[in-house]
Amino acid sequence: MRKLPIFLVLVLFFPNFCQAQDLYVSGYREVMVRTGPSLDNKIIAVLKTGNAVKLIREAEEDYYLVTLPDGREGYILKGYVTEQTPPAHQVQLLEDRVAKQNQELTRLREENTLLQAAREEIQRDEAEHTAQLQALTLERNQLQRDASVSSFLAGAGVLLIGWLLGWTRLRLRRKSQGRPGLNLSL
Numbered sequence: 001m002r003k004l005p006i007f008l009v010l011v012l013f014f015p016n017f018c019q020a021q022d023l024y025v026s027g028y029r030e031v032m033v034r035t036g037p038s039l040d041n042k043i044i045a046v047l048k049t050g051n052a053v054k055l056i057r058e059a060e061e062d063y064y065l066v067t068l069p070d071g072r073e074g075y076i077l078k079g080y081v082t083e084q085t086p087p088a089h090q091v092q093l094l095e096d097r098v099a100k101q102n103q104e105l106t107r108l109r110e111e112n113t114l115l116q117a118a119r120e121e122i123q124r125d126e127a128e129h130t131a132q133l134q135a136l137t138l139e140r141n142q143l144q145r146d147a148s149v150s151s152f153l154a155g156a157g158v159l160l161i162g163w164l165l166g167w168t169r170l171r172l173r174r175k176s177q178g179r180p181g182l183n184l185s186l
Contacts, residue, residue, distance in 0.1 A: 021055040023066065024089065026082040033074035037063035044074045050086040 025031050025047045034041040037059045045068055047053070053066040056073065063075045085093070 021083065023053050023055050023064065023076075023081040023083060024086050025049050025051045025053075025080060026084075026086065027080070029080065031076060031080040033066070033068065033072075033076050035074060037061060037065075037075045041075070044072060047076075050089040052089075053081070 027049060029049060031047045032043045033045040033047060033053075034043055047068075051069075053068055053076065056065040056067055058078075059065045059075055062078045064078055064081065065073060066076050066081075067073050
C-alpha cells in the first residue's frame, strides 16, 4: 500500500520516467540484441544503423533492456545506441515532410485555380446582373415618364372635354334664350 503513493508521485512529477524513450543504433554498423546482458547470451535480432528501439531500463554493466519494434525484449550495448536521431533518419523524415508539403502545395494550387475560376464566374454574373439592373432602371424611368405624360394628357383631355361641354351648353342656352318656345335648361 505504501508503494502506491510513491508510484503516483513519480507519474505526476516525472512523466518522462513512465514513458519509453526512443534509442537509435548509432554509427554505421550492425548491432546484436541479446537475451541477456552479456556477449555469451543468444542473439535474438540484428539492428542496422538508424533502427529504433524503446528503452525499458538500464541493465547491468554496459547494457540497456530495450523493446524491439515487433514487441520482443532484449539487451543491447549502451555504446552502440544514441538518443539522437541519426542523420540518415533525419534526412528521410525531412524528405517525407517535403513530399507531404509538396502534395499539400499541389492541392492548394488546384484549389486556388478552382477558386479563381469561381471568382471569375461570379464577376461575370455580377457584370451581367449590373447590366440587367441598368436596363431595368432605364425602362422604369421611361415608364414613369410615359405614365406622367399619360396622366397629364388624361387631365388635359378631361379639362378640354369639360370646357367643350360647358361651352356647348352655354351656346345652347344662349340660342334657346334667343328663340322663344325652345327651353333646354338643365
